Amino acid sequence: MNNLAIKDLLLKMADDALIIGHRNSEWTGIGPILEEDLAFSSMAQDKIGHAQALYSILHETFGEADADTLAFKREEKDFKCCQFVEQPIGEYDFSIVRHFLFDHAELIRYDMLTLSSFQQLAQLARKVKGEIKYHVMHADIFVKKLSLGTEESKARMQSSLNYAWHMALGIFEKGEFEGELASENIFAGEEELKKRWLEKITPILEAAGLKVPLTEDSKIVYGGRKGFHSEYLKPLLDEMCEVVRSDEATAEW
Amino acid sequence: MYGSTNLSEEDARRMNTTVEDPEKLEAFEARIARGEKIEPQDWMPVEYRKQLIRMIEQHAHSEIVGALPEGTWITRAPNFRRKLALIAKVQDEVGHGQLLYSAAETLGKTREEMMNDLLSGKSKYSNVFNYPANTWADIAVIGFLVDGAAIVNQTINSKGSYGPYCRALERICYEESFHLKQGHDNVVYLATGTKHQRAILQDAINRWYRPLLHFFGPPDVQSAHSEKLMKWKVKLASNDDMRNQFLDMYVPKILELDITFPDPNLKKNEDGIWEFSDPDWDEFKRVINGDGPCNAERIAVRKFAEEAGRWVRQALMNPSEKYQVPLA
Numbered sequence: 001m002n003n004l005a006i007k008d009l010l011l012k013m014a015d016d017a018l019i020i021g022h023r024n025s026e027w028t029g030i031g032p033i034l035e036e037d038l039a040f041s042s043m044a045q046d047k048i049g050h051a052q053a054l055y056s057i058l059h060e061t062f063g064e065a066d067a068d069t070l071a072f073k074r075e076e077k078d079f080k081c082c083q084f085v086e087q088p089i090g091e092y093d094f095s096i097v098r099h100f101l102f103d104h105a106e107l108i109r110y111d112m113l114t115l116s117s118f119q120q121l122a123q124l125a126r127k128v129k130g131e132i133k134y135h136v137m138h139a140d141i142f143v144k145k146l147s148l149g150t151e152e153s154k155a156r157m158q159s160s161l162n163y164a165w166h167m168a169l170g171i172f173e174k175g176e177f178e179g180e181l182a183s184e185n186i187f188a189g190e191e192e193l194k195k196r197w198l199e200k201i202t203p204i205l206e207a208a209g210l211k212v213p214l215t216e217d218s219k220i221v222y223g224g225r226k227g228f229h230s231e232y233l234k235p236l237l238d239e240m241c242e243v244v245r246s247d248e249a250t251a252e253w
Numbered sequence: 254m255y256g257s258t259n260l261s262e263e264d265a266r267r268m269n270t271t272v273e274d275p276e277k278l279e280a281f282e283a284r285i286a287r288g289e290k291i292e293p294q295d296w297m298p299v300e301y302r303k304q305l306i307r308m309i310e311q312h313a314h315s316e317i318v319g320a321l322p323e324g325t326w327i328t329r330a331p332n333f334r335r336k337l338a339l340i341a342k343v344q345d346e347v348g349h350g351q352l353l354y355s356a357a358e359t360l361g362k363t364r365e366e367m368m369n370d371l372l373s374g375k376s377k378y379s380n381v382f383n384y385p386a387n388t389w390a391d392i393a394v395i396g397f398l399v400d401g402a403a404i405v406n407q408t409i410n411s412k413g414s415y416g417p418y419c420r421a422l423e424r425i426c427y428e429e430s431f432h433l434k435q436g437h438d439n440v441v442y443l444a445t446g447t448k449h450q451r452a453i454l455q456d457a458i459n460r461w462y463r464p465l466l467h468f469f470g471p472p473d474v475q476s477a478h479s480e481k482l483m484k485w486k487v488k489l490a491s492n493d494d495m496r497n498q499f500l501d502m503y504v505p506k507i508l509e510l511d512i513t514f515p516d517p518n519l520k521k522n523e524d525g526i527w528e529f530s531d532p533d534w535d536e537f538k539r540v541i542n543g544d545g546p547c548n549a550e551r552i553a554v555r556k557f558a559e560e561a562g563r564w565v566r567q568a569l570m571n572p573s574e575k576y577q578v579p580l581a
Contacts, residue, residue, distance in 0.1 A: 022328060025327045025328060025336075025340050026327075028324045028327055028340065028343050028344065028347070029317070029320040029321050029324040029343065029347065029554070030324075030554065031558065031562065032566060033562065033565070033569075034317070034350060034351045035351065037344075037347045038344055038347055038351070041341075041344035041347070045337055045340050045341060048337060048340070049337065051333075052333045052337075067333055068332040068333055071332075072331065072332060091561060092561070092565050145568065145569055146565065146568050146569075149567070149569065149571050150564070150567050150568045150571050152564050152567070152568070153564055153565070156564065236328075240328060242329045243329050243331040243389045244331045244332075246449070247447055247449045248447055250447075251447045251449070251450060252442060252446060253332050253389075253446075
């Protein structure tokens with residue numbers, strides 16, 4: 001097995017999960033209704049748990065640092081998350097649209113990974129897939145309800161979809177090892193994932209009365225997978241690591 | 254004091270002057286004396302309903318406002334274990350709010366009305382949430398001692414007479430006992446950790462000591478009493494008794510970690526009663542009346558959430574099948 005290729009895949013998935021989990025957790029206490037506070041808190045816990053599980057594979061199987069060190073003690077340039085997950089939560093329409101676009105991609109990705117030749121990831125994928133199924137159900141309901149709700153909510157959803165679209169496509173930025181991952185049956189690849197994602201979300205968006213934005217390749221927001229990030233990741237990491245950095249490195253919390 | 258049983262003078266006066274149908278009142282009081290629960294559809298005195306709404310609503314507000322100081326530390330929690338525990342804990346608090354608003358709704362006040370009264374300042378919430386959480390150690394102290402105080406209060410209130418409130422409290426206490434464990438674990442890590450960790454813990458205890466004494470409300474000699482509230486099992490223990498129970502359970506657990514309290518007069522008498530210096534009850538009154546360190550900030554955040562989320566609520570209340578696409 002190509003260790004470098006697997007590590008690259010695990011790391012970008014873990015970083016995506018950690019950062020979107022962090023963003024989801026920011027809704028705690030300020031959601032538009034109590035029930036949505038609770039929903040975003042639940043999803044945050046799941047995502048952060050997924051990140052922990054993926055970092056743990058890197059630690060246990062590939063000798064990388066432990067999960068806490070990987071999450072809380074790396075520099076910005078070492079993160080491989082896409083820029084889409086770094087964006088601030090914005091208003092509720094953006095958070096719901098991002099949740100919808102990102103989680104559909106996650107569900108398909110983990111579904112594909114249940115067939116991975118890398119057994120540890122295939123096993124984890126079977127478990128995670130069962131959790132993300134509920135995230136997607138939540139996203140679908142809210143996309144539909146808000147897009148068919150009032151004129152204001154419909155306009156907000158369309159405008160957030162337009163705003164999010166090219167960032168969302170950055171999820172599928174190809175890594176260095178696409179060929180190796182596919183030929184060794186570890187993961188069928190970002191291009192395949194993107195194809196299935198478009199097939200899945202397009203009818204849902206159309207049924208909700210939303211117009212799927214036209215894709216302009218030059219506008220797709222790439223860079224995250226290679227360590228180039230938006231202006232939002234650094235402050236997020238500074239906040240996340242504030243307590244850890246406040247004391248000597250050996251302190252236990 | 255999550256759901257305060259302390260009466261305003263106006264309430265106390267009305268409580269003793271409102272006239273009820275004597276036969277119904279007698280039957281109602283007999284049921285309570287037999288230990289039966291009162292359910293939403295049952296007859297109840299006007300003042301019983303009113304005081305319960307006030308108390309449950311105040312408790313619900315305390316839960317959702319209480320989520321704010323802790324919530325700001327979720328993004329800064331120092332490792333996976335603490336981060337996951339804190340999100341789950343704060344989520345529980347918001348869930349308790351949801352549960353309690355529903356319990357209060359059974360008495361005839363809607364969630365929206367309660368939320369409006371919170372934002373206008375008409376309804377109160379626990380004073381303890383008007384203090385800031387300055388460091389990570391505050392999260393440990395809130396999780397251990399504020400939740401500990403809440404459990405003392407809520408366990409007692411769960412033996413009350415109103416069915417929906419009692420059932421909500423039983424579930425809440427069950428969840429709070431886990432909060433207490435994670436709070437205690439966090440406190441122990443800091444107390445046995447580096448110099449810096451011990452220092453922020455000591456600082457947090459120094460700052461939270463007085464708000465914790467305030468938590469159970471003014472001393473019995475200063476509070477407006479109502480024997481009726483006791484008879485109706487709305488109030489089940491005096492402020493001083495609850496405070497003493499709390500000190501008895503938690504002071505030794507902090508002292509054994511070689512952490513101190515900022516009060517040279519804090520000690521237990523031979524008769525089992527804890528003595529302490531006057532915790533400045535004027536401050537308590539000032540904070541209740543809106544002049545605490547974080548009152549304005551807490552309400553501002555809730556107002557922001559209410560206003561920013563209005564379009565979402567409107568869209569959800571507007572069933573999709575009724576939506577007509579405009580012709581033009």
